[in-house]
Amino acid sequence: MSDATSRQNSTPQELVQELRGRGLSVAEIAGELQRSPRMIRKVLNGETSGSVYRASLLELARTGQTNTIPPRRRGRSGQLVRVRNKAGAEEATVVPQDTGGRYTQDRQGGRLRTTTYLGGGGRQHDLQIPKGRTAKGRQQANTEILQRVRGAARGQARDTQQMIKARVTYANGRVMEVKEYNASTMLKRINDHGGDALSWLRDENGKRYTNLDVSEQPITGITMTVYGKSKTQEYDRQKARGRQRRTQSGWRPNY
Secondary structure (H helix, E strand, O other): OOHHHHHHOOOHHHHHHHHHHOOOOHHHHHHHHOOOHHHHHHHHOOOOOOHHHHHHHHHHHHHOOOOEEOOOOEOOOOOEOOEEOOOOOOOOEEOOOOOOEEOOOOOOOOOEEEEEEOHHHOEEEEEEOOOOOOOHHHHHHHHHHHHHHHHHHHOOOOOEEEEEEEEEEEOOOOEEEEEEEEHHHHHHHHHHOOOOHHHHHHHHHHHHOOOOOOOOOOEEEEEEEEEEEEOOHHHHHHHHOOOOOEEOOEEOOOO
């Protein structure tokens, strides 16, 4: 029996188990399904069937992303069933926003983010960014990039480092690559750049493509690919020299 056929017959619990085994966190699965991590844990633990999530989980397992949004549960009267509210809210439960259907692939509001979960625990993040230099979406994109880089840096393991490649698209259609970086090193470089990820990416392009002017056109797209790579002896030597040391409070030189 092929993997595709076997997966077609999988239960929601088995699909969540498969996704977890491929490196997706409960929070990431929940984000794709627009549900709380608590609900995904209930499916994982067999506390609920999760049948309403099956189509979305199956699509996520097959393609690495999901466009299918599971519908919210309704009572016999047809009304949406209330769900648990956020901790600290005045009301214990709240009527959720209705969901169901599929995400549009059209650009919305000048900004669209998608994540594709790759084999081996890799991730590809695609961001579309509005052209306006003062547009709110540009600051949101900066925040999004930093969150992704921080998340990758936290994912460093004893024998595996998290690497990031970035491809930058400018408003004139030019596409430029940023060299491969260790996630922790990239985070340090961005922080040294005042935490402005878009500005740092532009400067990286300027250094790599010295014959091209990147100062005039705004960045309108970012593709970041995050993947694991075995640590090398050179990596260990650099770390021992104190060139990159991450503490709980941030980065600092080792002296």
